[in-house]
Amino acid sequence: MNTNQKEKHSRQKDTMSSSWLTSRNRALSSVSTLLLSILLCISEQSNAQSSPVFACDVTGNPSLAALGFCNTGLKIKARVTDLVGRLTLEEKIGFLGSKAVGVSRLGIPAYNWWSEALHGVSYIGGGSGFSGQVHGATSFPQVILTAASFNVSLFQAIGKVVSTEARAMYNVGSAGLTFWSPNVNIFRDPRWGRGQETPGEDPTLSSKYAVAYVKGLQETDGGDPNRLKVAACCKHYTAYDVDNWTDVHRFTFNAVVNQQDMADTFQPPFKSCVVDGNVASVMCSYNQVNGKPTCADPDLLSGVIRGQWKLNGYIVSDCDSVDVLFRDQHYTKTPGEAVAISILAGLDLNCDHFTDEHALKAVKEGLVNEAAIDNAISNNFATLMRLGFFDGDPKKQLYGDLGPKDVCTAENQELARDAARQGIVLLKNSPGSLPLSPSAIKTLAVIGPNAKATVTMIGNYFGDPCKYTTPFQGLSETVSSTYQPGCSNVACKEPDIGSAAALAASADAVVLVMGEDQTIEQENLDRVDLYLPGKQPELVTQVAKAAKGPVVLVIMSGGGFDITFAKNDEKITSIMWVGYPGEAGGLAIADVIFGRHNPSGSLPMTWYPQSYVEKVPMSNMNMRPDKPNGYPGRTYRFYAGETVYAFGDTLSYTKFDHRLIKAPRLVSLSLDESHPCRSSECQSLDAIGPHCENAVEGGSGFEVQLNVKNAGDREGSHTVFLFTTPPAIHGSPIKHLLGFEKVRLGKNEEAVVSFKVDVCKDLSVVDEIGTRKIALGHHHLHVGSLKHSLNITV
Numbered sequence: 001m002n003t004n005q006k007e008k009h010s011r012q013k014d015t016m017s018s019s020w021l022t023s024r025n026r027a028l029s030s031v032s033t034l035l036l037s038i039l040l041c042i043s044e045q046s047n048a049q050s051s052p053v054f055a056c057d058v059t060g061n062p063s064l065a066a067l068g069f070c071n072t073g074l075k076i077k078a079r080v081t082d083l084v085g086r087l088t089l090e091e092k093i094g095f096l097g098s099k100a101v102g103v104s105r106l107g108i109p110a111y112n113w114w115s116e117a118l119h120g121v122s123y124i125g126g127g128s129g130f131s132g133q134v135h136g137a138t139s140f141p142q143v144i145l146t147a148a149s150f151n152v153s154l155f156q157a158i159g160k161v162v163s164t165e166a167r168a169m170y171n172v173g174s175a176g177l178t179f180w181s182p183n184v185n186i187f188r189d190p191r192w193g194r195g196q197e198t199p200g201e202d203p204t205l206s207s208k209y210a211v212a213y214v215k216g217l218q219e220t221d222g223g224d225p226n227r228l229k230v231a232a233c234c235k236h237y238t239a240y241d242v243d244n245w246t247d248v249h250r251f252t253f254n255a256v257v258n259q260q261d262m263a264d265t266f267q268p269p270f271k272s273c274v275v276d277g278n279v280a281s282v283m284c285s286y287n288q289v290n291g292k293p294t295c296a297d298p299d300l301l302s303g304v305i306r307g308q309w310k311l312n313g314y315i316v317s318d319c320d321s322v323d324v325l326f327r328d329q330h331y332t333k334t335p336g337e338a339v340a341i342s343i344l345a346g347l348d349l350n351c352d353h354f355t356d357e358h359a360l361k362a363v364k365e366g367l368v369n370e371a372a373i374d375n376a377i378s379n380n381f382a383t384l385m386r387l388g389f390f391d392g393d394p395k396k397q398l399y400g401d402l403g404p405k406d407v408c409t410a411e412n413q414e415l416a417r418d419a420a421r422q423g424i425v426l427l428k429n430s431p432g433s434l435p436l437s438p439s440a441i442k443t444l445a446v447i448g449p450n451a452k453a454t455v456t457m458i459g460n461y462f463g464d465p466c467k468y469t470t471p472f473q474g475l476s477e478t479v480s481s482t483y484q485p486g487c488s489n490v491a492c493k494e495p496d497i498g499s500a501a502a503l504a505a506s507a508d509a510v511v512l513v514m515g516e517d518q519t520i521e522q523e524n525l526d527r528v529d530l531y532l533p534g535k536q537p538e539l540v541t542q543v544a545k546a547a548k549g550p551v552v553l554v555i556m557s558g559g560g561f562d563i564t565f566a567k568n569d570e571k572i573t574s575i576m577w578v579g580y581p582g583e584a585g586g587l588a589i590a591d592v593i594f595g596r597h598n599p600s601g602s603l604p605m606t607w608y609p610q611s612y613v614e615k616v617p618m619s620n621m622n623m624r625p626d627k628p629n630g631y632p633g634r635t636y637r638f639y640a641g642e643t644v645y646a647f648g649d650t651l652s653y654t655k656f657d658h659r660l661i662k663a664p665r666l667v668s669l670s671l672d673e674s675h676p677c678r679s680s681e682c683q684s685l686d687a688i689g690p691h692c693e694n695a696v697e698g699g700s701g702f703e704v705q706l707n708v709k710n711a712g713d714r715e716g717s718h719t720v721f722l723f724t725t726p727p728a729i730h731g732s733p734i735k736h737l738l739g740f741e742k743v744r745l746g747k748n749e750e751a752v753v754s755f756k757v758d759v760c761k762d763l764s765v766v767d768e769i770g771t772r773k774i775a776l777g778h779h780h781l782h783v784g785s786l787k788h789s790l791n792i793t794v
Contacts, residue, residue, distance in 0.1 A: 050133065052170050055108045055390045064107045069381075072391050076226065079390065080381045084374050090360065092370070095377045097356035098125075098316070098349060111389070113316070113380075114351060117162050117179040117217065117230070118197055118461040119143055119582065121169060127176035128166070130464045133404050134174045137165045138412040138466055138583070141420045142459030143182065143209075144558050145579025147199035148601040149422035150719040151742045152212045158419060159216020161412050163229045168402035171394060177387045179217065180233040180283055180316070180351075181461070184210040184269035187559075187605050188241045188634055189618045191527040195241075196459050196558020196580060200604025201635040201647065203265055204737040207272035210234055214277035220398060228280055228386045229399065234273035235283035236318055237294060237305070239266045242287070245526040245618040251328040253619070254288040259770030260731065261623045262289075265637075271309055280313035280383050284347065286321050293325040296338070301346030314379040317342070319351035326354075340367035348376040408466035413584060420581040420588030422717070425601040426574070426651040428566075433550045433573035435595025435653060436479075436509055444481040445507035446472045447500045447543055448514045449490045449536075450556045451483055456490075456517040459558065459580035466583060471513045471554065474586030478594050482507070486543070490517050492534030500539060501546035509549040511593065512540055515556035526618065530562040530610045537565055544571035552593060554578055556585075560607030562644055577603070595653065598716035600742075602650040606636050606643055624731045637733040648721055654712025654747065658720070658784045661752065662705035667759055667792045669774070677794055683729045684765070684773035685794070692760035692774075704755040706783055710745035717744045720753045720783060727777040730767040735782060738762045759792065 056070035064070050068082030084092070086106060094101040102110035114125030121137040123129045130136060140146065140158050147155075169175035184206050187195040199209035217232040239255040239262065242248055257266060273279040282305050284295040294300055295317045305311045325331040326338035335358040342355070350356070362368050384390060388397050395401075426434070436444075450456055454468040475481050486492075486500040504510045514536050521527055531537065532555075544551045552574040553566050566572045576599070581588055591597040615630065625633030625640075633639040636647035669691040671678050677685060685691060708720055720741045726732045739762075741753050757763065763779055764772045774792060781788040 051173050052394045053109050053111055053173065054392065054394055056392050057107055058392055061107055067106065069390055070107075070392070076382055076385045079385055080378050083381055083390075084378055089363065089370055089373075092373050092377055093356050093359045095380055096343075096350055096359055096373065097353050098319070098351045099353065111384075112176055113178045113349060114319070115166075115176040115179045116181055116461050117166060118181045118183065119146065119158070119459070120162055120463055120465070121166050121175060122461050122463040124461055125180070127178070128169060128463075129174060131174050133172045134169050134407055136464035136466045137169070137407055138162075138416050139458045139462055140416050141423055141582040141585070142196050142558060142580035143199055144187070144196045144604060145423035145581055145601070146419055147205060147209055147423070147604045148425055148579065149419065149742070150205070150602055150604075150740050151422055152208050154419060154422060155209050155212035156216040157415060159213040161415060163217045164402065165407045165412070166230050167399040168404065168406040171400065171402055172404060177228075177389060178231045178233070178281070178383070180235060180281070181217075182210060182213050182232070182234060183236065184234050184273060185236055185241050186265055186269070188265075188621075188623070189616075190530060190559050190605070190608050191245060191613060191618055192241050192559070193243050193521040193525045193527065194523050195605065196521065197461065201606060202604065202637070202737050203268040204739070205604060206269040207276075210269050210273045211277040214273060214279045218278070218280060222398065225278060226386055227388070228383070231280035231313070231383055231387060232277075233281035233283050233316065234270055234277075234279050236285035237270050237282050238262070238285065238300065239289050239621060240285035240287050240294075242618050243526050244524045246528075248619050250286045250524070251324050254291060255621050257289055257621045258768075260766050260768050261621065263770035263772070264766035265623050267304075270305075274305060274309040274311050278312060280386070281316055282311060282313075283316050283318055284321060286318050286324050288329065293321065293329060293331055295321040295347055296325055296331065296341045296345050298345040306346055314348040314383050315346055316349040317347055317351050320354045322347070322350050323352070323354040336362035336365055336367050343368050343372050343376055348379040413466055416582050417584035417587050417591075420578070420585050421591050421597040423579060423601045424581070424588060424592050424599050425577045425603055425649070426592070426599040427577060427645055427649060428572070428575035429651050430570070430573040434552065434593060436550065436552075436593055438478050438594055441479050441508045443507045444475060444479050445484065445503045445510045445547075446475055446481050446513065447484045447486045447503065447510060448512045448539075448554075449485055449487040449492060450515050450517070450554075451485065451511075451513040453513070453517070453556060453585075456556065457581055457585040458583060460518055460522050469584055469586035471511070471586045471589050474588070474590035475511060475593065477587075478590055486512075486539050487534070487536065490515065490520060490533050490536070492536045492539065495535045495539040497539055497542045500543050504543045504547040504551075507547070507549065510543060510547045510551045511554060512543060512551065513554045513556060514540060515554075516558070521558055527559065530560070530608060530613055532561055532563065540566060540572070541569065544569060547571065550574065552576065554589060556580060560603070560605055560645070562608065562610040564609065564644055567644065598653045598714060600650065600652060600717035600719065602648045602719050602721075603645055604647070606639065606647050607645040609642055609644055612641065637736050640734055650719070652712075652716050652718065654710055654714050654716040656716075656718045656745075657709045657711045658786050659707040659709070660705075660783070660786055660788055661707055662703060663781060663788050663790065664702050665790060667702065667790065669759070669792065669794050671794050682776060682794070683727070684767070684775050687760040687764035687772035687774050691794070701756055701758045704757055704781065706753045706786075707750055708743055708745065708753050709750040710747055713747050715744070715746045717742060722755050723782040724763060725780040725782065726763065726765050727775045727779065729775050730765050730773060732765040732775060763792065
C-alpha cells in the first residue's frame with residue numbers, strides 16, 4: 001500500500017514491535033514493524049533537537065507575556081479557560097490527537113503526547129528518543145520481576161529515577177513529559193503475552209505497585225500535588241488481558257465480566273492509581289466490556305474515572321481505539337459517530353489521528369457540540385500546565401539543571417542491578433547446590449539460548465539501555481566460564497545436545513539459561529501452552545544427566561511454565577526465575593548464584609500445570625470457579641487445584657521464623673438501633689456506615705504485630721505476607737492478600753512487623769452485585785505457617 005494509504009489505514013500501536021493482525025490484512029508483520037520502529041528511531045535521532053519543546057517563550061516573543069494562559073500567577077483553571085477561549089474550532093480539534101499540531105500565533109508548539117516509561121525511558125511512541133547527547137537510559141527489569149521483590153519503596157525509587165532521566169532528556173529535546181505507563185492490568189491468564197508488563201495476578205500487589213510507581217514518576221521535589229515532574233498514565237482500562245489467542249483478538253474481543261469480578265479484581269488497581277496515586281491519566285483499552293467499547297462507555301469513563309474517583313487529569317485512548325470501535329467492532333456506522341460517542345463518554349485525547357481527522361465533521365453534523373470539545377482539551381491543557389509546559393523556558397524551572405549527566409549515572413545503574421537481584425525468585429534448591437562457591441568452582445558451563453541474552457533481558461516497551469551485561473558475562477566475572485548455546489534461539493527446534501552435554505560433563509557446575517523472548521510472548525502474541533519452547537526440556541534433561549556437579553536452571557520469561565519435569569529431576573539441583581531482568585541482568589544473576597545476594601523474590605503469579613490451560617479458554621473472564629461445568633477458577637484467590645509453583649513461593653539461603661505478638665480475636669461492630677441486623681441474623685453488612693467508624697480498637701481498624709527472626713547463618717531479606725480467609729459467603733476468595741512488608745535482617749536478628757487492618761476495607765468481600773460487604777463470622781489470618789482466628793460480630 002502507498003504512503004497515503006498507510007497514513008489512512010495503519011495504526012500506530014501502544015507497543016514496540018507487535019504485529020497487527022486484522023481480517024483485512026491492513027497491518028504490518030512484527031518483523032517489518034520492528035524495522036520501521038528502528039528506522040523511525042534513527043530518523044528521529046538524526047533530527048533531534050538540543051532544546052526542549054515548550055509554550056509561552058516570552059524571552060523569544062515578549063508579546064506572549066500579555067496572554068493570560070502564560071501568566072504563571074493565575075490559577076491553572078483560569079489559564080486553561082483563557083487559552084481555550086482564544087482558539088478557533090479547527091485549532092481546538094488539533095489538540096484532540098496525540099500529535100498536537102500547535103498554534104504558532106499563540107506561541108504553542110507541536111507536541112507528541114506519546115512517550116513510554118514502563119521500566120525506563122523508551123523510544124516507543126516517538127515522543128522520546130535517543131540522540132548524540134543521550135545515547136541510552138537506565139533499563140530496569142521488566143515490571144513482573146520488579147513486582148516479585150514485593151518492595152514498595154523500590155517501586156517508587158525506580159519511578160523517581162525514570163522521571164529524573166526523563167526530565168533530563170526533555171531538557172535537551174530528547175523526551176516528552178507525558179508517559180503512558182504503568183500497565184496495571186491483572187495477569188489473569190498465564191498465556192497472556194503482556195503479563196510481563198504487569199505487577200502480576202493480585203489486586204493488592206498491583207494496586208500498591210501502581211501507586212508507588214506513579215508517585216515516583218509524578219511527585220515533584222516541592223511536594224505540590226498540582227505540579228507534576230512527569231505525567232503518568234495507568235492502562236489499559238479495563239478488563240484487558242487478551243491480545244491474540246487462537247481466534248480471539250483484542251480489537252474485537254468482548255470481555256464479559258460480572259459485577260463481582262469487576263469490583264474485586266479488575267478495577268482496584270485503576271481505582272488506586274487515581275484515588276491514592278493521583279495519576280494524571282488513564283488509558284482506555286481496545287476491548288469491549290459487556291458489549292460496550294471501553295473508550296465509548298460513559299459509565300466507565302465519566303461515571304467512574306472522573307465521577308466516582310475524581311481523576312485530576314485526562315483520559316486517553318489506546319492507539320487507535322476510536323478507529324477500532326468503528327472499523328473493527330462496527331460499533332458505529334460512521335467515523336464521526338465514533339468520535340462523538342467517545343468524546344461524549346469522557347475521552348479527552350485520542351492516540352493517533354482518527355479523532356482530529358473526523359471531529360470537525362462530527363461537530364458540523366450535530367453529533368457532538370463544541371462545548372464537549374472544550375471540556376476535553378481543557379483536561380489536556382490542565383495536565384500540560386501542571387507539568388510547566390506553559391511556564392516558559394524549562395531550564396529556568398525546578399528541573400532545569402538536569403541534563404545528560406543525570407542519565408545512566410552509576411547510582412541509577414546500580415539500582416537496576418539491585419532491582420533485578422531483589423526480584424529473582426529461587427524456586428528449588430537441593431542441599432549443597434546454591435550458592436556456588438567461587439573458590440570451589442574452577443570451571444563453569446553456561447548453556448542455553450538466553451545465556452548471552454541482551455535485548456531479551458529488557459522485555460518489551462524498552463529504550464536503548466546504558467549498557468548490557470549478559471548472564472554469561474556476569475558469571476564469567478566471577479569464575480572461568482565456557483559458553484555453549486545448546487539451541488540457536490529460544491524456539492529450540494534443533495538443539496545441539498551433544499556439544500552441550502559434553503561441556504556439562506567437563507565442568508564443575510552447570511548454569512542453564514533457558515526460557516522465552518518476545519518471539520514467544522509479547523503484545524499481540526499470547527502463548528498457546530505452558531511448556532518451555534521447542535526442545536528446551538530435552539536439552540535441559542540431557543545436560544543435567546551428563547553433568548557431574550550442581551545444575552542450576554535459570555528461566556528468563558514473563559509468564560510461568562509447567563516445568564514439572566525439572567522440579568522432579570534430582571539432577572537439576574536448583575531452579576531460578578529471573579523474569580526479564582533488565583540491562584544489569586547478568587550481574588544480578590551472578591550475584592544470586594554466587595551468594596553475594598541472598599534471594600528474596602516471591603512469585604507474583606501462579607505457575608499452573610499444562611492441564612489447566614487445556615480446559616480453560618482465555619476468553620472466559622470469570623475469576624470464580626464453576627464446578628458443575630468443570631471451570632476451576634483463576635489465580636491463587638479462587639483456584640484450588642494443582643500448581644507447579646504457587647503465588648508467593650520463594651526460597652532463601654537462610655530461614656525466617658514468625659511469631660504472632662498481637663492480633664484481636666474479636667471485633668464487635670456497633671450498629672444503630674434501627675439497623676435490621678440488630679433483630680435478625682445477617683451473614684454480612686455493607687462496608688460503609690457508622691459501624692465502620694465505631695469498631696473495636698479505635699475506628700474500624702486494628703493492628704497485627706509479628707516477630708520475624710532470621711534463624712539462619714547469613715543476612716537476608718524477607719517478605720512478610722498477611723493473608724486472610726474470610727467466611728465462605730458471596731463467593732469469597734479462598735484467601736486474599738491484605739498486605740506485605742519487606743524486612744532485611746542479619747543472622748539471628750529479629751524485628752517487629754506491624755500491619756494496620758481496616759475491617760471495612762481489608763476484611764470486606766464483594767457480593768454478587770459488586771457491593772462491598774463485611775462478612776460476619778470467623779476470618780482466618782495467615783502469615784507463613786501461622787494462622788489466627790478472628791471473629792467479627794455485631
